[in-house]
Amino acid sequence: MTDQKQHAVLEQWEGLYYLHADGEPHHVQLPTSIDQFIPLLEKYNVGDIWVMPGCDFSHQIGWGYVGRYDHTQYNVFPDQKLEGVKDKRPSFMRLRRERKPGERFQPEYFLAFPEWEDWKDSGRTWDCPNAQTLADTVDYVEIVQEIPCAWSPQNMGKNELRVIHERRGWKIEATTLTDYLKNAINRAVQRPTWVVDPELVAELMRGKRWLIGGDKNGQYVGGTRNVILGNGQYTRVGPDRFDGKTPGLWHAQVTSIKNTLFDSYRLFCPWVAPRQWFSTDLLSACDAVGIKYDILEGIIWEQGDRYLDKWGKGIWDHRAAYYDTERFPNEVARMNAMGTAKQIGNSFIGLIAKPQTVAGKGMIYRPDWNTLIIHKAIANLMYSLKARYEHHGVLPVLLARGDTQWIVSDTPEVPGFFEHEREQKGWKPIGKPVPVNDEIIAMFAEPERGVKANETKASKIAAYLEQKAREQ
Numbered sequence: 001m002t003d004q005k006q007h008a009v010l011e012q013w014e015g016l017y018y019l020h021a022d023g024e025p026h027h028v029q030l031p032t033s034i035d036q037f038i039p040l041l042e043k044y045n046v047g048d049i050w051v052m053p054g055c056d057f058s059h060q061i062g063w064g065y066v067g068r069y070d071h072t073q074y075n076v077f078p079d080q081k082l083e084g085v086k087d088k089r090p091s092f093m094r095l096r097r098e099r100k101p102g103e104r105f106q107p108e109y110f111l112a113f114p115e116w117e118d119w120k121d122s123g124r125t126w127d128c129p130n131a132q133t134l135a136d137t138v139d140y141v142e143i144v145q146e147i148p149c150a151w152s153p154q155n156m157g158k159n160e161l162r163v164i165h166e167r168r169g170w171k172i173e174a175t176t177l178t179d180y181l182k183n184a185i186n187r188a189v190q191r192p193t194w195v196v197d198p199e200l201v202a203e204l205m206r207g208k209r210w211l212i213g214g215d216k217n218g219q220y221v222g223g224t225r226n227v228i229l230g231n232g233q234y235t236r237v238g239p240d241r242f243d244g245k246t247p248g249l250w251h252a253q254v255t256s257i258k259n260t261l262f263d264s265y266r267l268f269c270p271w272v273a274p275r276q277w278f279s280t281d282l283l284s285a286c287d288a289v290g291i292k293y294d295i296l297e298g299i300i301w302e303q304g305d306r307y308l309d310k311w312g313k314g315i316w317d318h319r320a321a322y323y324d325t326e327r328f329p330n331e332v333a334r335m336n337a338m339g340t341a342k343q344i345g346n347s348f349i350g351l352i353a354k355p356q357t358v359a360g361k362g363m364i365y366r367p368d369w370n371t372l373i374i375h376k377a378i379a380n381l382m383y384s385l386k387a388r389y390e391h392h393g394v395l396p397v398l399l400a401r402g403d404t405q406w407i408v409s410d411t412p413e414v415p416g417f418f419e420h421e422r423e424q425k426g427w428k429p430i431g432k433p434v435p436v437n438d439e440i441i442a443m444f445a446e447p448e449r450g451v452k453a454n455e456t457k458a459s460k461i462a463a464y465l466e467q468k469a470r471e472q
Contacts, residue, residue, distance in 0.1 A: 120343060
C-alpha cells in the first residue's frame with residue numbers, strides 16, 4: 001500500500017460522515033470528486049480508506065463520480081469500467097498525484113468499497129455491523145496473509161503465487177487452448193454429487209436414528225498440494241505413455257466395477273459416461289480402489305512440477321490461523337477474515353481457468369491446471385473414503401458438491417472424523433445431527449434412473465438436510 005500502515009474507515013452517522021483514524025472519529029465533509037480524497041488521506045496520515053457498507057456514499061458510488069476529476073493533476077485507477085470485468089460498481093481504486101517534471105515518486109493511496117466485492121465467499125461480502133469490525137477485518141487479513149489487503153481476493157492470491165514463482169525462478173507459459181484440449185477439459189470428470197442406491201437404504205438405515213453431515217474444508221485448495229502440474233504445451237500420446245507420474249489427461253473407458261466400493265451402488269463411480277477424460281492422479285486412484293479401465297489416448301505435459309504446492313500450503317495455514325481466538329478476539333471480523341482466506345484460494349483457482357482480458361503481472365491462463373487440481377481432490381476423496389471404510393466400516397449415504405458428506409448413526413454423537421476439534425484440520429460439522437424420520441427415508445428410497453437423476457435427487461436431499469441441521 002503506502003508507507004503509512006494505518007487504515008481508516010469512513011462511516012455515516014445521522015447524515016454526517018466520520019473518518020475513523022488513530023482510534024478516533026473525525027467529522028469530515030464528503031469530497032465532491034474522487035481526487036479530493038488525497039488531501040483527506042494526507043491530513044490524517046492514512047494509506048487507505050475503507051467505506052462502510054450501507055452508507056449513502058457506498059450505495060451511490062458509480063463510474064460517473066470516479067471519472068470526474070482533473071486528469072492533469074491526479075491519476076486514478078481504474079477510473080472507468082475495465083473491459084472483461086463483470087458489470088459492477090467500483091470496489092477498489094488507487095489514487096495519486098501526477099508526477100511533475102523531475103519528480104520520481106508520488107505516494108499512492110487507496111479507496112475501497114467492500115460492499116461491492118465478494119471478500120468473504122462467492123457472492124458474499126463481509127459482515128460489518130460497525131466501523132471497528134471493518135477495521136479489525138482488514139487488520140486480521142493483513143496480519144495472517146502478510147501482504148496488503150487490496151483489490152480483491154483473486155488479486156491477492158495471484159500476488160502471493162507470483163512472489164513464490166519469482167523466488168523459485170519459475171516461468172509459466174500460458175496454455176494454448178486448442179479444440180482438442182478444450183474437448184478433453186469439457187468432457188473431464190467433475191466433482192461428485194451422489195446418493196446411495198435406493199435398494200441399500202433400508203439396510204443402511206436399519207436401527208439408525210441420526211444423519212450427521214460433515215463439510216471438508218479447503219478440499220480443492222488441498223488439491224493443489226503435491227499435484228504435479230504441466231508447463232508449456234501438451235503432447236498427444238498413446239495409452240502406452242501412462243506411467244502414473246507424468247502430468248496428463250487420459251481418455252479412458254471403464255471395463256469393470258465388480259470388485260470395488262466405487263460401484264455406483266455403495267459409492268459413486270467416477271465415470272458418469274462410458275468414456276471420459278481423467279487426470280493421471282485420478283486414474284491412479286482408480287487403480288488403488290480396484291476400478292478396471294482401458295486408456296484410449298492421452299495428453300501429457302513433458303515439463304511439470306508442484307507449481308502450487310507452497311502456495312496451497314500457505315492458503316491452508318492462513319485459514320487455520322484464524323482459529324486462534326485470543327489472537328483474533330473480534331468474532332465477526334475473524335469470520336470475515338477466514339472467509340477471505342478461503343476466497344483467496346478458491347477464486348484464484350477459478351481465475352486460472354479463464355482467459356485473461358486484463359493484462360497484469362502474475363496472470364496465468366492454465367485451464368488444464370484447474371482440471372488437474374479438481375481431479376487430485378477427487379482422488380484424495382476416494383483414498384479417504386476407502387480408508388475410512390477399512391478402519392471404521394463407515395460409508396456415506398450422500399455426497400454433495402464433492403466436499404459434503406452425510407453418514408447415518410445410531411447416536412447423535414459426532415464421530416471423530418467430523419469433530420469440531422478437527423475443523424482446522426479440514427472437517428467441520430454441518431449444523432447438528434438430523435433425526436431420521438419417515439419423510440427422509442422416503443426421499444432416499446425414491447427410485448431414480450440414470451446419473452443425472454441421481455445427481456438431482458442427491459442435491460435435493462442435501463439441501464433439505466442442511467436446512468434441518470441448521471434448525472436443530
